Amino acid sequence: xxxxxxxxxxxxxxxxxxxxxxxxxxxxxxxxxxxxxxxxxxxxxxxxxxxxxxxxxxxxxxxxxxxxxxxxxxxxxxxxxxxxxxxxxxxxxxxxxxxxxxxxxxxxxxxxxxxxxxxxxxxxxxxxxxxxxxxxxxxxxxxxxxxxxxxxxxxxxxxxxxxxxxxxxxxxxxxxxxxxxxxxxxxxxxxxxxxxxxxxxxxxxxxxxxxxxxxxxxxxxxxxxxxxxxxxxxxxxxxxxxxxxxxxxxxxxxxxxxxxxxxxxxxxxxxxxxxxxxxxxxxxxxxxxxxxxxxxxxxxxxxxxxxxxxxxxxxxxxxxxxxxxxxxxxxxxxxxxxxxxxxxxxxxxxxxxxxxxxxxxxxxxxxxxxxxxxxxxxxxxxxxxxxxxxxxxxxxxxxxxxxxxxxxxxxxxxxxxxxxxxxxxxxxxxxxxxxxxxxxxxxxxxxxxxxxxxxxxxxxxxxxxxxxxxxxxxxxxxxxxxxxxxxxxxxxxxxxxxxxxxxxxxxxxxxxxxxxxxxxxxxxxxxxxxxxxxxxxxxxxxxxxxxxxxxxxxxxxxxxxxxxxxxxxxxxxxxxxxxxxxxxxxxxxxxxxxxxxxxxxxxxxxxxxxxxxxxxxxxxxxxxxxxxxxxxxxxxxxxxxxxxxxxxxxxxxxxxxxxxxxxxxxxxxxxxxxxxxxxxxxxxxxxxxxxxxxxxxxxxxxxxxxxxxxxxxxxxxxxxxxxxxxxxxxxxxxxxxxxxxxxxxxxxxxxxxxxxxxxxxxxxxxxxxxxxxxxxxxxxxxxxxxxxxxxxxxxxxxxxxxxxxxxxxxxxxxxxxxxxxxxxxxxxxxxxxxxxxxxxxxxxxxxxxxxxxxxxx
Numbered sequence: 039x040x041x042x043x044x045x046x047x048x049x050x051x052x053x054x055x056x057x058x059x060x061x062x063x064x065x066x067x068x069x070x071x072x073x074x075x076x077x078x079x080x081x082x083x084x085x086x087x088x089x090x091x092x093x094x095x096x097x098x099x100x101x102x103x104x105x106x107x108x109x110x111x112x113x114x115x116x117x118x119x120x121x122x123x124x125x126x127x128x129x130x131x132x133x134x135x136x137x138x139x140x141x142x143x144x145x146x147x148x149x150x151x152x153x154x155x156x157x158x159x160x161x162x163x164x165x166x167x168x169x170x171x172x173x174x175x176x177x178x179x180x181x182x183x184x185x186x187x188x189x190x191x192x193x194x195x196x197x198x199x200x201x202x203x204x205x206x207x208x209x210x211x212x213x214x215x216x217x218x219x220x221x222x223x224x225x226x227x228x229x230x231x232x233x234x235x236x237x238x239x240x241x242x243x244x245x246x247x248x249x250x251x252x253x254x255x256x257x258x259x260x261x262x263x264x265x266x267x268x269x270x271x272x273x274x275x276x277x278x279x280x281x282x283x284x285x286x287x288x289x290x291x292x293x294x295x296x297x298x299x300x301x302x303x304x305x306x307x308x309x310x311x312x313x314x315x316x317x318x319x320x321x322x323x324x325x326x327x328x329x330x331x332x333x334x335x336x337x338x339x340x341x342x343x344x345x346x347x348x349x350x351x352x353x354x355x356x357x358x359x360x361x362x363x364x365x366x367x368x369x370x371x372x373x374x375x376x377x378x379x380x381x382x383x384x385x386x387x388x389x390x391x392x393x394x395x396x397x398x399x400x401x402x403x404x405x406x407x408x409x410x411x412x413x414x415x416x417x418x419x420x421x422x423x424x425x426x427x428x429x430x431x432x433x434x435x436x437x438x439x440x441x442x443x444x445x446x447x448x449x450x451x452x453x454x455x456x457x458x459x460x461x462x463x464x465x466x467x468x469x470x471x472x473x474x475x476x477x478x479x480x481x482x483x484x485x486x487x488x489x490x491x492x493x494x495x496x497x498x499x500x501x502x503x504x505x506x507x508x509x510x511x512x513x514x515x516x517x518x519x520x521x522x523x524x525x526x527x528x529x530x531x532x533x534x535x536x537x538x539x540x541x542x543x544x545x546x547x548x549x550x551x552x553x554x555x556x557x558x559x560x561x562x563x564x565x566x567x568x569x570x571x572x573x574x575x576x577x578x579x580x581x582x583x584x585x586x587x588x589x590x591x592x593x594x595x596x597x598x599x600x601x602x603x604x605x606x607x608x609x610x611x612x613x614x615x616x617x618x619x620x621x622x623x624x625x626x627x628x629x630x631x632x633x634x635x636x637x638x639x640x641x642x643x644x645x646x647x648x649x650x651x652x653x654x655x656x657x658x659x660x661x662x663x664x665x666x667x668x669x670x671x672x673x674x675x676x677x678x679x680x681x682x683x684x685x686x687x688x689x690x691x692x693x694x695x696x697x698x699x700x701x702x703x704x705x706x707x708x709x710x711x712x713x714x715x716x717x718x719x720x721x722x723x724x725x726x727x728x729x730x731x732x733x734x735x736x737x738x739x740x741x742x743x744x745x746x747x748x749x750x751x752x753x754x755x756x757x758x759x760x761x762x763x764x765x766x767x768x769x770x771x772x773x774x775x776x777x778x779x780x781x782x783x784x785x786x787x788x789x790x791x792x793x794x795x796x797x798x799x800x801x802x803x804x805x806x807x808x809x810x811x812x813x814x815x816x817x818x819x820x821x822x823x824x825x826x827x828x829x830x831x832x833x834x835x836x837x838x839x840x841x842x843x844x845x846x847x848x849x850x851x852x853x854x855x856x857x858x859x860x861x862x863x864x865x866x867x868x869x870x871x872x873x874x875x876x877x878x879x880x881x882x883x884x885x886x887x888x889x890x891x892x893x894x895x
Contacts, residue, residue, distance in 0.1 A: 048148065053841065055147050056137075056148065056845075063210075064136060066222065067129075067133070068082060070226055082126060085110075089852045093851060096794055099858040099862060107122075117875075123859075126852060130886050131230055131889065132225050133849050136225075137890075138203060138632075143206075143210035145637070157260070157264075157649060160654075171268065175270065177656050178264065178268050178270045178653065180620050181621065181656070182278060183277055183623075184623040185624065185626055185635075186279070186280030186624065186625045187631060188625045189282050189283035196230065202224055202228060204637065230885060238283055238284050238292055238297045239297060245281070248631055249396060250312060254391070255638045256638045256641035257279070257645065258390055259638075261277055261386055262386055264649075279396035280479075282625070284297050285298055286399065286401040287402055287461075288402055291453070291454075295464055303347075303471075305398065305472070306394060306471060306472050306476070307345075309394065309395035310340055312391075313384070314345075317337060320377075320380050323380055324369070326376075336361055339354065352470065353471065359385065366381045369381060392473045393472050393473050394477075398477045400465065400480045403482075404482050406458065407493065408490070409455065410454070412427065414445060417448075418443055420441055421441045422437065431489060435489060435531060440496060440505065442503075442504060443499065444501075446463075462497060464477075465477045465480075478510055479513055480510055480511070482513065483517070485515055485516060487531075491514055492532075495512060495537070495541065508541060511545060514551055516528075516553055516574065519562040522571060522573070526578050530585075533549075533581070533585040533587060547586060549587050549589055550592050553575070562681050562684065563681055563684030563749060564680065564684075565673075565680035565754060566680055566750075575617045576617055579617050591621075592623035592625075594624075594625050619652055621652075624648075672766055676754035679754040680753065692808045693808075696805055699805075699861070700861060702881070706737070706884070734746065736884075740857065740888075742793070742854055744788065744791045747783075747786075747787025748819050750815070752821070752822045755767065755823070771827065781823060781826070781827075782833075785823055788832055789832050789843050793812075795851075796809060847890070850887050850891075853883040860876040860877075860883075
C-alpha cells in the first residue's frame, strides 16, 4: 500500500474516531449549566469563532474581546465581562480534558501496533527464525529501560480529574452515553487547580497515582510478554522505574530530609497496597491443603506493610520471593499446577518492583555540594589539606584521602548543609527498608569537574558510609554547551582515579551519565543543544570503551522538543554504534506523563516503542546513524550559525523585557502546581542564567512563538543553501535518523506557534522591530524546512499528529486571546484591584494552554 494512501487512511480514521466524536460530545457538554451564567455554554461557540476570525484578521486581543462583547453581550460593564471570560476559561479547560479522553479512548484504532518500531514488530522478527529470536534475546540480556518520573511543575491535572479521565476513557470506548453524560457533569463541578501550592510530598502523591494505576500494570504486562517471547532470565532489570519528587532538591528549598523520608515511606507503602490487591485474587483461588498457613502469614505481612506504619521496616523482597516460589512449587507438585499462573504473575511483579516501587533519586547542585564539603572539612578532621581550596583540579584529585568518619551535622548548621549531610545518612536507612534499589543514585547538577564527584563520595565516607559498602551510583549531570564540551575530559579523570576506579569496579564497572536538554537549549539554542549532546555522547562513549566501562546515558528530557521531547523513541532508534545505547534512561515529566503514559494502553505502547528503539539500534546499527566526517562538519557548521543567532537574540537589550511583559513569565510563580520556584536565587532580580529552563520554554509557548524550538534553524539552513551545500543537507535529512528526527521535532514546535496572536505588536513603538525579527526567523525556518522535506505543510508526514495539534490549538485559541488581552490590560492600568483580576485571568489560561499542548512545558 502506498505510504501516502496509508497516511490518508490514518487521518480519516482520526477524523472519524476523534474529531467527529469530540464535536458530538462537546455539543452535549456545552448544554450543561455549570456556572453562574447559564448561557455561557451556548455563547462559547460564538466566542471561539469570533477569536478565530479576529486572529485571521490579525486584530489585537483587546479589539477581539471588546468587539465580541459589543456584538453578543452588549450593555454589561467591564467587571461582568471579566467574569464571563473566567467562565469561558472553565469551559475550555474541560473541553481539553474531553478531547484528551476521546483521543486516548481511540488510541487502539488510530495507532497501528504492527508498525515498525513496536514490540510486536520484534516478536514478528523473532517468529521468522530461531536465529533472529536468539539475537534479540541476546540483546535483551544486556538491555535496560528506566523511566524516571520527575517533579517538574507541568502536571496540571489533579488526581480527581485524572480519575474522571480514566473512567471517561472506558465509557467512550463503548460509547456509553449515559455514563459519559454523568462524568461530564462531574467534570464540570470538579476544581482544576489547587488553592495553595503543593508541597513536595503532595507532588509525590500526585505522581504515585501513575505508578499505582498505570505503571504497575503496564510494566508487569510488558515484562511478562518479554519473558514469554524471549530468553531474558539472566536480566531482571529490563524495566526500571525512577522517581524524583521528594529526592530532587536542586534549587528547591522545600525538599528536606524529612520530605525524602516521607516519600520513600510512601513508595514502599503503595507498592505493598498493589501487592495486597493482587494477593486477594490469589487468596480467592488458592484454597488448597498445604498452603493455608502460608496464605495466612503472607496476607498479614502484606496487609501490615500496606496499611500500618512499621517500626524500622526491612526490605521484604527476598521473603516475598521465597514464599511465593515455595507456593508455586507446591501447586506444581501437589495440585497439578492449578492457578500457578496467578502466583507466577505476582512473582514477576515482586521481582520488578521490590519493596521500593521506584528508585528515589537524590539530586543537588554542585555549588551546594562544594559548600557542604568546605563546611565539613572545617568541622571534622578528614585528612584534606588546609590549602585544598586553592589547589588546581589535578592537585585536588591527588590530595583527597577518602578517610572514613562518622560526622553528624550539628543542628545550628545552615539548612542546605544540614539537608545534604542528613540525606546522605538517610540514603542508607532507605536502602535498609526499601532495598538497595530504593535509593542508590546521587545526581550532581551543574557538574563541571571530576572533583565534584569525588568530593561527594568523600562526604558519604564522612557520614557513616563504609568504603567497601558504598552502594551508591554517583552520576554527573552535564547541561550547558560548555560543560558538554568538556564532559569526556572530566570522565577520563574519574576513570583513571584510583579510588573511583575501585568504586566503579564494585558497581560492576557501570557508569551512568546524565545529559540535560533543557538548559543546553536555553544556553545555546535548538540546533546547538542537540548537536552538543550528540557530540558529547560520541566522545563519552569512546572514553568509556577505552577504559572498559559499561556506559548508560540518562537523558533529562522535558515534554517539548525545546527540552528534548517530541518523538523520543526515534532519537533512540537513530543512535549509531558510536553511541552507547544498551541502556535507555530518560525523565518523563509534566504533560508527557499524562499524554504518553496516562492510560495502561498508551503507557504500554510508548514503553514498548522505547524498548524496540534500543534493540533495533543495537541489532541494525548500519541502518541508522553512522555520520561521516563530512556530515558531522555540516551539522557543526549549522549548529554554529544557529548558536550565534540565538546568542545575539539572548543578548538583545529587549529580550528579557519582552518575555516579562508579553508572556506570563512573572506570574508563573503564582500558579499553584509546584513546590519549586520558577527561578534559582528566588529573591534576586531576574537574570536569564537563574531562570529555570521550564519557565523559559513555557513562557515562549504561551506566547505562541516557541522560540527555543526553532530559532536559528532557518538561518542555518539558508546559509547551507547559499554556499552550495543544499543537496548535502537534503541527503543528510533522508539518511540520518538523528538529523531527521531533530528537524521533524522542530516542525512540531513550529506547528504549535501562531504569530497571528501577537501580530498587533508590528505597530508597537518599542518592540515592533524585535517582534518582526522573531517572525522573520519563523517564516524563514518554515520556508527552508518545507523546501528541504519537499512538503507543502509542516508535519505533512505525520497527518494524525498534525490534525490533533490543529484541533487542540483551535480549542485553546480563545484562552490565548484572553491571556494576551489580560496582559495588555495589566500594562495599561494602575488599579491594583483590576490588576489582581487580570493576573488571575492570565494564570488561569496557562493551565488549559499547556494541557492542550500536552508537551508544551
